[in-house]
Amino acid sequence: MAKTWNDMVDEAKAQTTAVTPVQAQQKLQDDPGALLIDVRDKDTVPEDQRTADTLMISLGFLPIRADLEVAESMRDSRLADRSRQIVVT
Numbered sequence: 001m002a003k004t005w006n007d008m009v010d011e012a013k014a015q016t017t018a019v020t021p022v023q024a025q026q027k028l029q030d031d032p033g034a035l036l037i038d039v040r041d042k043d044t045v046p047e048d049q050r051t052a053d054t055l056m057i058s059l060g061f062l063p064i065r066a067d068l069e070v071a072e073s074m075r076d077s078r079l080a081d082r083s084r085q086i087v088v089t
Contacts, residue, residue, distance in 0.1 A: 002068040003068070004067060004069055005063040005064075005067040005069075006063075008082070009063075019087075024036075024087045024089070027085065027087055031085050033084060034085040034086065034087060035078060035079075035084055035085070035086045035087070036051075036055065036086075036087050036088075037056075037057055037062070037086060037087070037089070038050075038057075038089050039059035039089070040056075041058045042058065055078060057076065065079055066079040
């Protein structure tokens, strides 16, 4: 059975540390497969502050978009790889 989002959150909390913006940028440069997720509501982020390589998923929707147990139409396929490094801002 696939891990649920809540299972992953609990595991991640035990393994996750905060990083500075400079450290986050370095992680993204070091790992071309890494994913940057901005959890602010898209409507609140001006167009000129968005980058093409940033995935915009509101914090409230992130658990749904990443959960492999929900219908495929509700998920974001870029979040399916559980080994992928993710930086969240």
